[in-house]
Amino acid sequence: MSLVTRKLIAKELFVNRWFIAGGMFSGIVSVLIATLGRAGFNVGALMWMTTIIAMGVMLAIYGVMNERKEQSLQFVLGLPLSIAEYVRAKLVGLLLCYLIPWAVSSVAAIVLIVTTGVPDGLLPYTVLLCVFLLTNFALVLCGVLHAKTESVVAGAVVVTNMFVSLYMFVIASVPGLGDHMQDPVPAWNRAVFTILAIELCMLAVALVLPLLVAARRRDFL
Amino acid sequence: MSTGNLIEMRGVRKAFRFFTLEDLTLDLAPGQIMGFVGPNGAGKSTTIRLMLGMLGADAGEIRLLGSPMPEAQALAKRDVGFVSDTMRLFPQASLGWHLSFVASIYPRWDSAYAAQLVKRFNLRLEQTVRGLSSGEHAKAALLLALARRPRLLVLDEPTAGLDPVARHEVLTELMDVLRDESRSILFSSHNTVDVERISDTITFLDRGRIVESRDKEQFLDAWRRIQLRVPPGSTLPELPNIVNRIDDGQFTTLTTNGFTESVLPLLGERVREVQRMSLEEIFVATVMHHRETRS
Amino acid sequence: MHSGLNISQTDDRPMYLQIMEQIRQRIAAGDWEAGKELPSIRALAADLRVSVITVKRAYLDLESEGVIVTRHGKGSFVADAGGLAGEIHEQKLDEHLAAAAGIARLLGHSDDELHARLRRAKRNLDRK
Numbered sequence: 001m002s003l004v005t006r007k008l009i010a011k012e013l014f015v016n017r018w019f020i021a022g023g024m025f026s027g028i029v030s031v032l033i034a035t036l037g038r039a040g041f042n043v044g045a046l047m048w049m050t051t052i053i054a055m056g057v058m059l060a061i062y063g064v065m066n067e068r069k070e071q072s073l074q075f076v077l078g079l080p081l082s083i084a085e086y087v088r089a090k091l092v093g094l095l096l097c098y099l100i101p102w103a104v105s106s107v108a109a110i111v112l113i114v115t116t117g118v119p120d121g122l123l124p125y126t127v128l129l130c131v132f133l134l135t136n137f138a139l140v141l142c143g144v145l146h147a148k149t150e151s152v153v154a155g156a157v158v159v160t161n162m163f164v165s166l167y168m169f170v171i172a173s174v175p176g177l178g179d180h181m182q183d184p185v186p187a188w189n190r191a192v193f194t195i196l197a198i199e200l201c202m203l204a205v206a207l208v209l210p211l212l213v214a215a216r217r218r219d220f221l
Numbered sequence: 222m223s224t225g226n227l228i229e230m231r232g233v234r235k236a237f238r239f240f241t242l243e244d245l246t247l248d249l250a251p252g253q254i255m256g257f258v259g260p261n262g263a264g265k266s267t268t269i270r271l272m273l274g275m276l277g278a279d280a281g282e283i284r285l286l287g288s289p290m291p292e293a294q295a296l297a298k299r300d301v302g303f304v305s306d307t308m309r310l311f312p313q314a315s316l317g318w319h320l321s322f323v324a325s326i327y328p329r330w331d332s333a334y335a336a337q338l339v340k341r342f343n344l345r346l347e348q349t350v351r352g353l354s355s356g357e358h359a360k361a362a363l364l365l366a367l368a369r370r371p372r373l374l375v376l377d378e379p380t381a382g383l384d385p386v387a388r389h390e391v392l393t394e395l396m397d398v399l400r401d402e403s404r405s406i407l408f409s410s411h412n413t414v415d416v417e418r419i420s421d422t423i424t425f426l427d428r429g430r431i432v433e434s435r436d437k438e439q440f441l442d443a444w445r446r447i448q449l450r451v452p453p454g455s456t457l458p459e460l461p462n463i464v465n466r467i468d469d470g471q472f473t474t475l476t477t478n479g480f481t482e483s484v485l486p487l488l489g490e491r492v493r494e495v496q497r498m499s500l501e502e503i504f505v506a507t508v509m510h511h512r513e514t515r516s
Numbered sequence: 517m518h519s520g521l522n523i524s525q526t527d528d529r530p531m532y533l534q535i536m537e538q539i540r541q542r543i544a545a546g547d548w549e550a551g552k553e554l555p556s557i558r559a560l561a562a563d564l565r566v567s568v569i570t571v572k573r574a575y576l577d578l579e580s581e582g583v584i585v586t587r588h589g590k591g592s593f594v595a596d597a598g599g600l601a602g603e604i605h606e607q608k609l610d611e612h613l614a615a616a617a618g619i620a621r622l623l624g625h626s627d628d629e630l631h632a633r634l635r636r637a638k639r640n641l642d643r644k
Contacts, residue, residue: 078303218277
């Protein structure tokens, strides 16, 4: 990784520091709220979901599209780097920006389940959901790095967020998952691992595709 | 190729949906300033982007500081400072942050010079880029390019939107760069007065093609307005290189783009005055001539 | 590092001619004495904020007039006096006469008329 790429990744983290801090804060607070009884759990869970999704959307839009619109892309491309290095820096930088609050929020949720009265059976579902949200972000990021117009970006964001609701509904009804959510013991069965494998595959594709496609573009401006 | 030229283009072609850049060939030698002029939409900014590897050419060769573009752009741009009037710095960060950022990337960063420029340009390090006026932003971007002490400066409308004092300061800094005969500047500008004054070479672009790329003094020497009085009964000889002719009774004005002293004896006593033309007048005459010859 | 020369934006004449004239004036006045080194082409160009090519042309033309001498690798110097001031003035005389001839033609005056005017001008000068 070249010096310029590293500096750009650092810049990404710096420029988005309030998003990151806010995301971590909101993730932890929502988990704390979720400890306050049944109603608290629902509110906290909703807040937790909203935080992670909103962060993904904002990072994708502000992280990539605005740079193009606000023409700081010209400034960056004037630096000693290739288009491939730019795509890499963007990918890794924004991923890290998301990863930090995502990791904090995910761990907080898992800790909540494991340590409090919330049934541990919820654990596999939660893990799958966390990985799904990360994959979802990666897909949006992948789309945004390839998109040439703002409308495509907006479309990608809308579509992937529709998936979230779809996902939550569908996953809960998968045999082997939904039926064990209220158990006191987590059920790490085949269904869980299959879905996990699919999610991780999609994550890998979303992260590798820009390196193969967007990075090879000859026209970037 | 590769004779130490800082920029080389040979037969470069780039096609877009409604517009094609064709047959672009030019050289920028060390120690030179090239003024890049042309009407809006001629393709100046696109040509600059091709030079810097932001776009890939469909055909032809481009070399920046000897490196083929766009393949070797990461290497070539180590010694280049690019500023465009449509470029923006990161809005959320401060000017001071930008100085550290750029300094960490370019080993030849001159922090003493950067500090001098901050003072000279009347800027403040703590200010966020978002809060800068357009003039201040332009100066900030230029500062970041100048303080890296690049061998090549590529400027797309560097003085657009600057007040006269700021323009004066910027031009002074640019000319200062040229004290070093190994460094060069390419700048595109609508400000024909500045271009005429400080350019060593003028490259004229119109409708995607390079019309002229020539030593400025030779270029200006080739264009003349000849004011004639043609008495009734007398006719003018056929002359080459006449771009425009206006007849008003006995008085005729010829515009030529290939003036030589030898033309005058052919016109004899009819000549009342031979006038030099400013770059702006040449610009307008060229574009008008092209439009006429096309229609 | 400032040469003290000045290029006017509103002056019609090409920049290289302005530079030449100003250098000639300083030499004729004695401010720039014989043997004095001229600023390097690049330094003067940066100073005046004009292109190197313009200064180069001025220096080349001054050299062909014998006003300055360029030693390769060393720089340009004011040529030795020995009637240099005289040369400069002779040139000025030619310039003024050419201008006068041009105006006379415009007005349609004959050669005799032009001579008469010149004699009159001389007489006025002698009277002062």
